[in-house]
Amino acid sequence: xxxxxxxxxxxxxxxxxxxxxxGPAYAAAPDQVLGKGTFRAQGxxxxxxTTIRVAASDAxxxxxxxxxxxxxxxDAPSNNPPASLEAEAFCVNADGSxxxxxxxxxxxxxxxxxxxxxxxxxxxxxxxxxxxxxxxFGLSTLGPADxxxxxxxxxxxxxxxxxTSGNFIVHDQS
Numbered sequence: 001x002x003x004x005x006x007x008x009x010x011x012x013x014x015x016x017x018x019x020x021x022x023g024p025a026y027a028a029a030p031d032q033v034l035g036k037g038t039f040r041a042q043g044x045x046x047x048x049x050t051t052i053r054v055a056a057s058d059a060x061x062x063x064x065x066x067x068x069x070x071x072x073x074x075d076a077p078s079n080n081p082p083a084s085l086e087a088e089a090f091c092v093n094a095d096g097s098x099x100x101x102x103x104x105x106x107x108x109x110x111x112x113x114x115x116x117x118x119x120x121x122x123x124x125x126x127x128x129x130x131x132x133x134x135x136x137f138g139l140s141t142l143g144p145a146d147x148x149x150x151x152x153x154x155x156x157x158x159x160x161x162x163x164t165s166g167n168f169i170v171h172d173q174s
Contacts, residue, residue, distance in 0.1 A: 030057040030058055030092075030171070031057060031058045031059075031092050031093060031099075032056070032099075032169070032170070032171040033054050033092055033099035033101050033119075033121060033169075034054065034055050034056075034171075035053075035121070035166060035167050035168035035169050036052065036053045036168075037052055037121070037135050037165070037166035037167065038050065038051040039134075039161040039163050039164055040164060041161055045079075046078045047077070048078065049075075049076045050073065050074070050135075050137070051074045051076075052071070052072070052073050052121070053071065054071040054072075055069050055071075056068065056071060056101045056103075057069055057092055057171075058092035058093070061173070061174075063093055064148075065144055067091050067092040069092065069101070070088060070089065070103075071087050071101050071117065072085060073117065073119070083108070083109050084107075085107070085117060086105070087105045087117045088106055089101050089102065090102060090144050091147075091152070093153045094155070094171060094173065095174075097122050097123040097170055098123075098155040098157070099170035100118070100119070100121075100153050100154065100157075101118075101119045102117070102118050102144075102147055102152045103116070104116060115139050115141055116139070116142050116152070117139055117140075118138045119135065119137045120135065120136050120137075120160055121133060121160070121170065122135075122168075122170070123169055126167075132162040133162070134160035134162050135160050135163055135168065136160035136161055
């Protein structure tokens with residue numbers, strides 16, 4: 001019987017152990033913001049029903065310009081025709097039940113294409129009617145880098161408008 005030198009066995013076993021616990025199955029899940037929700041914003045003498053759809057994620061830690069996914073907003077004011085915006089996400093950030101998706105508008109009414117859109121949601125949890133999901137959106141003329149510098153992807157926002165229908169899911173990778 002041939003003997004294998006002990007010095008060769010130890011490095012091979014260390015390599016197998018390192019590969020076993022650092023492979024794709026143990027990779028961190030990405031920050032994700034998913035779902036659709038509608039809310040009503042009441043103004044003086046009018047209201048607006050807004051529907052937000054989002055499916056975006058970012059697998060790298062921290063805030064950056066490397067997210068993937070889409071978001072859309074349809075705003076239907078009571079006193080004007082509805083407007084729809086479609087966007088490609090460039091930043092996704094999740095912290096607990098709060099999620100933020102920031103993107104660049106790719107389709108929308110005149111003057112909106114190329115603008116930065118911000119969507120903030122909170123996930124109230126499944127089957128908990130006392131804690132509704134919330135959402136809000138905004139448009140800006142800042143470019144992606146300036147939007148991040150100005151805190152657009154931060155999750156330290158105040159609660160938004162309660163969603164009256166739909167469901168948002170926020171996955172926090174940390």
